Amino acid sequence: MSAYDVDLFVIGGGSGGVRAARIAAGYGARVMLAEEYRVGGTCVIRGCVPKKLMVYAGRFADEFEDAAGFGWTVERPRFDWSVLKRRRDAEVARLEGIYDTNLMRAGVDVVPERAVIEDPHTIRLLGSDRVVRAERILIAVGAHPVKEPAVPGIELAITSNEVFELESLPARILVIGGGYIAVEFAGVFAALGSRTTLLHRGDRLLRGFDDEVRDALAEAYGQRMDLRLGRTLAQIDRHADGLCARLDDGSEILVDQVLVATGRRPNVAGLGLDQAGIETDAAGAIPVDAYSQTRVPSIYAVGDVTNRANLTPVAIREGHAFADTVYGGKPSCVDHRLIPTAVFSTPEIGIVGHTEATAREIYGTIDVYKARFRPMKATLSGREERILMKVLVDCASDRVVGVHIFGHDAGEVIQAVGIAVTMGATKADFDRTIAVHPTAAEELVTMRVPEVTKHPVGSG
Structure with a gap:
């Protein structure tokens, strides 16, 4: 027994x-x-x-x-x-x-x-x-999810748990935070027709992501919603016609819902x-x-x-x-150093590997390949949209150590790219891969000349 x-x-x-x-x-x-x-x-x-x-x-x-x-x-x-x-x-x-x-x-x-x-x-x-x-x-x-900062009236806000219980689409919503959850929900509500404000205390969204991707997202979101960076929430009050969110600079935003997505x-x-x-x-x-x-x-x-x-x-x-x-008798541990991931913003973000700044610190001299272009679909639709693709290569080994994509279907593309990067693919491996044309993703295998070679931090 x-x-x-x-x-x-x-x-x-x-x-x-x-x-x-x-x-x-x-x-x-x-x-x-x-x-x-x-x-x-x-x-x-x-x-x-x-x-x-x-x-x-x-x-x-x-x-x-x-x-x-x-x-x-x-x-x-x-x-x-x-x-x-x-x-x-x-x-x-x-x-x-x-x-x-x-x-x-x-x-x-x-x-x-x-x-x-x-x-x-x-x-x-x-x-x-x-x-x-x-x-x-x-x-x-x-x-x-937690409701932070703990300011007066924060109990009037909802979190990413309660947002799924909303019985109607808020006409006006304030989303607080700068991570995955805040960015994705702000994009959702703005697209569905809510007058959306995204508030973040930092100077850029998505801490830990490549800076150029972060800047591209801020530019796109600035056109889709009221994006307020470098500001914090000071207080929430209930008014007869909604919730009044007061910010640290004294400005006020009148909304129907406040969604706090500042951490878990x-x-x-x-x-x-x-x-x-x-x-x-x-x-x-x-x-x-x-x-x-x-x-x-x-x-x-x-x-x-x-x-x-x-x-x-x-x-x-x-x-x-x-x-x-x-x-199972098969000792196995997870390598947390290389994780493909996506942010389902609109436009979408897909990444695997290091940011440019981190790659410079780890590998010293790196080649940075970039492609910025208008997607084919936008040529007829007239949409002012740009795709950013960025490939980081360790000069010493020629290994691809980071791929960053900002644009339509980035999450789908990065899953396949993640296989190659996880296997240790080199830039030469990317170069000898035949492009699928016409696609946006073909840019990943047609970049031949690095936009710039980055040397170790502090090397001049």
Whole structure:
């Protein structure tokens, strides 16, 4: 008889936890998973999936406008928020059902309750007050949005959780933040017809991205919405005709909704980490090693709760690697240094590898190849749109160490480019690849002369 009720207890039914549970069960482990809200986690339920559907909805506005340049006569389009919300929510429910079905088919015991840790091998289910003993515990509880700065009236604002519950499209909205979530939602609401203001305390959006991409986004967003950089929120007051947001310079913005997207924090409150002997770091995250193991040998953690790289595909890969390592006999860890990613702004951003500044610091002398051009579609539509593509090459090895794309379908393109860069492709490999013509992406393999050679920082 085993001393444990299960081999693995997973706390959290998001992307990372679900993948780990399924793969571990596939290796023969007895797995139980607890999820107190809805299986699927932030990404499926109230994150990247429903948000991307909203991005698609917003982009139809440009398509209708551009059609005239190609000979189409389109009657004045009319958008119905209630239709989008109903169909979006139905798709989320469908995906949730698929997650549930896949777990059931894998033999995972799913319990819809909150779970807390009582010691390194004991979990209590609060709904039923049931105690479960597990040989190993995997924490995959993700993170939650926070309302910052904590100014007077901030309770009147909503976060990226509540935005999906809005029953109508706000005529006026203030979005606060400069990261993925703020940038994407600001683009969505502006495209759907809301009078949108994007407020960010920094001088550029998307900290950590290449500066030229950041500048290109600011230029594009400055044409689509009221973009206010270098400003902060001081107070929110409720007025008879909406919410009045007062900024640090004394200016006021009257809106119907204020969406705060200034950051997220790991979901560790009330989890019982202290009972297991686990201390969180300064950001509230659970420290783990390369194999997602905490300082307590029986407890592991994956996904946003570890604050390593807070992206859904990363959480999935971490969960899979954990199961392979512990139950599959195939030690595997995730390389967080090279992660292709996209920002579903309009225009879109796709990146893999280093920024120009970081590449200079790491590799010394680099070649910088750039292409700026008007996309073929814009020649007939008349849209004032430019694409930026940038390839960074380490001069010593000829290896491509960074690719940055700003323009239509950048996310789709960067996924394929990410394979090449992850494999260590050189600029010569790019050059000998035959171009697909006519496409925007062909520019990535036709750049022959570097725009500039950047030397190490401080070398003159």
